Amino acid sequence: MSKGRFGEYGGQYIPETLMNAVIELEEAYNRFKNDPEFKAELDNLLRNYAGRPSPLYYAKKMTQDLGGARIYLKREDLNHTGSHKINNVLGQVLLAKCMGKTRVIAETGAGQHGVATATAAALMGMECEIFMGKEDTDRQALNVFRMKLLGAKVHVVTSGTQTLKDAVNETLREWSRRVSDTHYVLGSVMGPHPFPTIVRDFQKVIGCEVRKQLLEAEGRLPDALVACVGGGSNAIGLFYDFIDEPNVRLIGCEAAGHGIHTKKNAATITTGRVGIFHGMKSYFCQDEYGQIAPVYSISAGLDYPGVGPEHAYLHDIGRAEYVAVSDEEAVEAFEYLSRMEGIIPAIESAHAVAYAKKLAPAMRQDQILVIGLSGRGDKDVASIARYRGVEIHE
Amino acid sequence: MNNLQRVFANGKAFIPFITAGDPSIEITEQLVLQMEEAGADLIELGIPFSDPVAEGQVIQDANIRALAGGVTVDKIFDMLKNLRKTCTAPIALMTYINPVFAYGTDRFMRNCREAGVDAIIIPDLPYEEKGELMPFCLKYGISLISMIAPTSNNRICMIAKEAQGFVYCVSSMGVTGVREDISDDVKEMVKLVKTVNDIPCTIGFGISTPEQALKMAEFSDGVIVGSAIVKIVEKYGSECVPHVAEYVRMMKNTVMKCSY
Numbered sequence A: 001m002s003k004g005r006f007g008e009y010g011g012q013y014i015p016e017t018l019m020n021a022v023i024e025l026e027e028a029y030n031r032f033k034n035d036p037e038f039k040a041e042l043d044n045l046l047r048n049y050a051g052r053p054s055p056l057y058y059a060k061k062m063t064q065d066l067g068g069a070r071i072y073l074k075r076e077d078l079n080h081t082g083s084h085k086i087n088n089v090l091g092q093v094l095l096a097k098c099m100g101k102t103r104v105i106a107e108t109g110a111g112q113h114g115v116a117t118a119t120a121a122a123l124m125g126m127e128c129e130i131f132m133g134k135e136d137t138d139r140q141a142l143n144v145f146r147m148k149l150l151g152a153k154v155h156v157v158t159s160g161t162q163t164l165k166d167a168v169n170e171t172l173r174e175w176s177r178r179v180s181d182t183h184y185v186l187g188s189v190m191g192p193h194p195f196p197t198i199v200r201d202f203q204k205v206i207g208c209e210v211r212k213q214l215l216e217a218e219g220r221l222p223d224a225l226v227a228c229v230g231g232g233s234n235a236i237g238l239f240y241d242f243i244d245e246p247n248v249r250l251i252g253c254e255a256a257g258h259g260i261h262t263k264k265n266a267a268t269i270t271t272g273r274v275g276i277f278h279g280m281k282s283y284f285c286q287d288e289y290g291q292i293a294p295v296y297s298i299s300a301g302l303d304y305p306g307v308g309p310e311h312a313y314l315h316d317i318g319r320a321e322y323v324a325v326s327d328e329e330a331v332e333a334f335e336y337l338s339r340m341e342g343i344i345p346a347i348e349s350a351h352a353v354a355y356a357k358k359l360a361p362a363m364r365q366d367q368i369l370v371i372g373l374s375g376r377g378d379k380d381v382a383s384i385a386r387y388r389g390v391e392i393h394e
Numbered sequence B: 001m002n003n004l005q006r007v008f009a010n011g012k013a014f015i016p017f018i019t020a021g022d023p024s025i026e027i028t029e030q031l032v033l034q035m036e037e038a039g040a041d042l043i044e045l046g047i048p049f050s051d052p053v054a055e056g057q058v059i060q061d062a063n064i065r066a067l068a069g070g071v072t073v074d075k076i077f078d079m080l081k082n083l084r085k086t087c088t089a090p091i092a093l094m095t096y097i098n099p100v101f102a103y104g105t106d107r108f109m110r111n112c113r114e115a116g117v118d119a120i121i122i123p124d125l126p127y128e129e130k131g132e133l134m135p136f137c138l139k140y141g142i143s144l145i146s147m148i149a150p151t152s153n154n155r156i157c158m159i160a161k162e163a164q165g166f167v168y169c170v171s172s173m174g175v176t177g178v179r180e181d182i183s184d185d186v187k188e189m190v191k192l193v194k195t196v197n198d199i200p201c202t203i204g205f206g207i208s209t210p211e212q213a214l215k216m217a218e219f220s221d222g223v224i225v226g227s228a229i230v231k232i233v234e235k236y237g238s239e240c241v242p243h244v245a246e247y248v249r250m251m252k253n254t255v256m257k258c259s260y
Helices: A016-032 A036-049 A060-066 A085-098 A112-124 A134-139 A141-149 A164-177 A195-203 A205-218 A233-242 A309-316 A327-341 A347-362 A378-387 B025-037 B057-068 B073-083 B097-103 B105-114 B127-132 B134-140 B153-161 B185-196 B210-218 B227-239 B241-256
Strands: A009-013 A056-058 A070-075 A103-108 A127-133 A153-157 A182-184 A224-228 A249-257 A273-277 A279-284 A320-326 A368-373 B013-019 B043-046 B091-094 B119-121 B146-148 B167-170 B201-204 B222-225
Touching: A009 A273, A009 A309, A009 B127, A016 A085, A016 A164, A016 A195, A016 B127, A016 B153, A036 A085, A056 A205, A060 A070, A060 A327, A060 A347, A070 A205, A085 A103, A085 A112, A085 A182, A085 A195, A085 A233, A103 A112, A103 A164, A112 A127, A112 A141, A127 A134, A127 A164, A134 A141, A134 A153, A141 A153, A141 A378, A153 A164, A164 A182, A195 A205, A195 A233, A195 A309, A205 A233, A205 A368, A224 A233, A224 A347, A233 A249, A233 A309, A233 A368, A249 A327, A249 A347, A273 B097, A279 A309, A309 A320, A320 A327, A320 A347, A327 A347, A327 A378, A347 A368, A347 A378, B013 B025, B013 B057, B013 B201, B013 B227, B013 B241, B025 B043, B025 B073, B025 B227, B025 B241, B043 B057, B057 B227, B073 B105, B097 B105, B097 B127, B105 B134, B127 B134, B127 B153, B146 B153, B153 B185, B167 B185, B185 B201, B210 B222, B210 B241, B222 B227, B222 B241, B227 B241
Parallel strands: A070 A368, A103 A127, A103 A182, A127 A153, A224 A249, A224 A368, A249 A320, B013 B043, B013 B222, B043 B091, B091 B119, B146 B167, B167 B201, B201 B222
Antiparallel strands: A009 A279, A056 A070, A273 A279
16 A cells, blocks of 8 residues: 555555655655744744634534534634635645745635635745636635735636636646646645645644643533535544544534535535545545546535545544535525624535534533634625625625 | 567557547547558557546547547447457557546456457556556556656656556656657656666657657657647547548658667
8 A cells, every 4th residue: 555545545646747746745744844943933924924823712602592512613714814724825835935946836616725825925935826717716706816916826727617626637737737846735635645644734733722722711622523524624624633532523514515415516425435536545426437526515615526535534434424514504504603603604614513503402511512613704705695696796 | 479569569659549439439449440550559548537637638628528428438348349359459548547446446457358458558546556456457467557757757767667568758747738849858768767677668748740759759669649639530520530540640651760
């Protein structure tokens, strides 16, 4: 079995042209991850630039309204650039800089990872190009302009389904064209080794902080963690520090779109099967001949036909549970959290809120539920308005 | 002599690539026959995939056309089994790892043998991951072709030592597609391969003109042309067969001029 495995999942299924690039990346990561200077610089950026630690907020009204477990929100939405994506991006762009790269490229779905990458590139003086599916540039127009404002070049991807999967294809193609001066800032815990490990390591700060913050606030660990899963970076970031705590339930929420019994969903673990794509062995939505399925979700960030290999493994060994949340449930949760707590969540994160709404009442009042609030919802306001039949002229 | 050695028995090899099912499986069958007739030494047949990350626009579009036309792995195997009644040309299948994995690796390779397939080329299966297919390739006698790229450097010897059939040298960075200029670096790649393994080396990616083919044939054992042929298929559709055959004949005659 090759490197970078989580059980049978993971690996490095990429063209030969890119092999030396991922090997070089792995060597650099192993060199720098324990380097005191690198760690100090990243820590400084996370603290003073991104605004970490992010608060762990006790959602009192929501707790009272649902009448079950005590609900905490891990406020990644309050990070600079508005989501957890900045954690990984600051780490990777700093690493790229240490490796002597001068240019970064990245895929983006909702635009959060693209914005974060453009931000870090501006900060660290790197050239930046972002690939985004046409469907997503249409539904997340504000983020496109935001990236351009930050000095990035945005490529509109018109191949295939014109969403996140195709943006990843195009970024991989671009990386194989120009690899010597360019680092691919992969945005989730997916792709070939070492990306699933690197991204998870840069995101695990979320769960580490939750542990510390909850021990301070409640003197104990949570009973359940709930996070949305597209590729799965915020979920693994929240879960990772608790994997060895068997009493903590780990629950990932996939996008069921119009429903898991329709073709219009992106619930990979729920409806997909094992395959090999985008550099990794994992679960994928695909047809009987292994053609990757055109998935769907209202959330551009969850609209991806695969899932990170560590999630596939956690699912198989029964350590984490994966549930599917529909568009309608997510939109209701988006509106619910806005009114209940005055917090507009990203539509991605709203999938986790929706499941927490079901789970909390079934838990005891002395139990604790933590929701990974991975991003803020400003970017989604127009599309939610459209979903509700309201026309907004931005 | 196995069927793959035949590829290099008639001077420098010319290896055309087409996407199976583009524009239809019937035309693909005719193309294989006519390309063999026109002097193709090995036919590289692409099994279309929804997300061909190593392909440029031309072959991406061919994949989309073929899939939209309803071609499947089963239909391609059926076509090949029928083709084998009259066609003896060596055949290599080129596809991505997921269609093979989804079909069932053992079942895929068994069908390859039954359909008379000699080799497979999987661009997203590098050296480190070849264990995914190798046991089944050995079981059914299918050569798993190794690729080396301009970035392979220190990996070339490792890959070449274990290569079977022939080595596919990728001439340029990036994805498949017609290019104006092809670097001479590939010459050094071929030399390095030959120092560790006496195995034929073919060059692909970017080649379209006779001049390029001749230049590449001078320091290799054969050239692979894909996008330039797929463009002809795209242009003429179901009328493409004579045009492709004419191109293949011209290219084979060109590389034949090159003596060892």
